[in-house]
Amino acid sequence: MAPETHLVLHHAHAAELRAEADTHRLASRTGQPSDMRTRLGWTLVEVGLRLATPKPALAR
Template sequence: MHSDTHLLMHHLRAAELETEARAALPREPRELRAQLGWILVELGLRLTQQAPRRQARLA
C-alpha cells in the first residue's frame, strides 16, 4: 500500500507542476523568445558552475 500512496503523490505533484507550467506560458511570441533566452542563460550558468569531468590536453 505504501507504493500506491507514493505513486499517487507523484501524480498529484505532476498535475500541480503542469498547471503551474501552463499558467507561466507566455501569451505572445516575443515573451516566448525572451523566456527561452533566459532559460538558455540559466542553463549556461549551471553548466559553467559544474566541475569539469576531465582535463583538456594541450598539444
C-alpha cells in the first residue's frame, strides 16, 4: 500500500475513534460517572484474587 494511502486511512480511522470517544465521554456525563470506576475496581479485585489463589495440583 502506498504511504499516502496508508496515511489517509490512518487519519480517517483516527477521526472515527475521536468521534466515538466524544460520544462515550458525553454519555458518561449524563450517566453515573462512578459506574465505570466501580466495574473496573471489581474487575481488578477479581484478577487479583485469581492471581493470588494457588492452582490445584494436576492429578496423575
